[in-house]
Amino acid sequence: xxxxxxGNLRACLHLELYESLDSVEVKVYKVTSDIKIACNHKSxxxxxxxxxxxxxxxxxxxxxxxxCEGNYSIDICDSYIDGEIEIxxxxxxxxxxxRKIHDPIHFTARRLKPIWRSGxxxxxxxxxxxxxxxxxNQVRKQLDVWTIIGxxxxxxxxxxxxxxxxxxxxxxxxxxxxxxGSAVSNGDGKFRIDYKSxxxxxxxLSPMISIETPISSIPGPGVYxxxxxxxxxxxxxxxxxxxxxxERRNIQRFFNIDLYI
Numbered sequence: 001x002x003x004x005x006x007g008n009l010r011a012c013l014h015l016e017l018y019e020s021l022d023s024v025e026v027k028v029y030k031v032t033s034d035i036k037i038a039c040n041h042k043s044x045x046x047x048x049x050x051x052x053x054x055x056x057x058x059x060x061x062x063x064x065x066x067x068c069e070g071n072y073s074i075d076i077c078d079s080y081i082d083g084e085i086e087i088x089x090x091x092x093x094x095x096x097x098x099r100k101i102h103d104p105i106h107f108t109a110r111r112l113k114p115i116w117r118s119g120x121x122x123x124x125x126x127x128x129x130x131x132x133x134x135x136x137n138q139v140r141k142q143l144d145v146w147t148i149i150g151x152x153x154x155x156x157x158x159x160x161x162x163x164x165x166x167x168x169x170x171x172x173x174x175x176x177x178x179x180x181g182s183a184v185s186n187g188d189g190k191f192r193i194d195y196k197s198x199x200x201x202x203x204x205l206s207p208m209i210s211i212e213t214p215i216s217s218i219p220g221p222g223v224y225x226x227x228x229x230x231x232x233x234x235x236x237x238x239x240x241x242x243x244x245x246x247e248r249r250n251i252q253r254f255f256n257i258d259l260y261i
Contacts, residue, residue, distance in 0.1 A: 003076035011136035020070030025090035045138040161189025171200040171221035172243030222249040
């Protein structure tokens with residue numbers, strides 16, 4: 001009879017808002033006496049160095065990836081009989097063009113002794129986990145991920161969601177404003193835009209010289225929005241001066257907003 005580990009992974013983005021961890025590699029290792037006990041940090045990220053990752057590879061029991069809902073399932077190799085295991089996660093930048101800049105983040109999520117439940121063909125163990133905001137924010141900083149999440153609603157009642165519109169976020173700049181990204185609102189009127197700091201930290205000579213602005217005092221962009229239908233017809237547009245207001249300038253790594261059209 002074989003062994004299977006399955007579960008779900010998610011993380012806190014902000015307050016009561018959570019995201020499923022998709023495309024995260026989950027690795028399961030057998031624990032031997034020569035492996036030091038891993039600290040189960042709930043709020044501190046400890047990346048594993050390359051030599052430790054290489055050394056642990058000889059004890060690898062199985063690996064897999066989470067799907068878009070954060071679910072994973074891993075069949076454990078026959079060399080495992082019983083005993084403690086370590087579960088490591090490898091988080092990779094979702095933007096392929098940035099993977100050469102940001103190395104994957106490999107860390108030990110938990111060491112435990114599974115309580116196996118007998119199934120038809122295999123023994124199964126479930127490990128579900130939700131990472132705290134404090135912890136997950138460190139991962140997002142390492143990968144330089146900035147996120148805008150919002151809702152598009154009808155201006156008439158400020159309740160009815162508006163689906164299928166294209167929301168664009170722009171950073172107000174000295175000479176040329178920076179396009180941060182766009183997203184289509186879903187059936188509930190929700191949208192999400194992920195971007196990088198380099199998308200708003202540009203030189204005053206951009207785009208002719210496209211390098212990051214060497215001004216570390218700028219913590220975040222100053223954002224304004226426009227909304228179009230799928231055909232590109234403008235439905236809503238804020239004046240760029242909105243990006244200079246108190247609530248919009250230097251927004252944090254995570255920003256939540258409601259827009260009304």
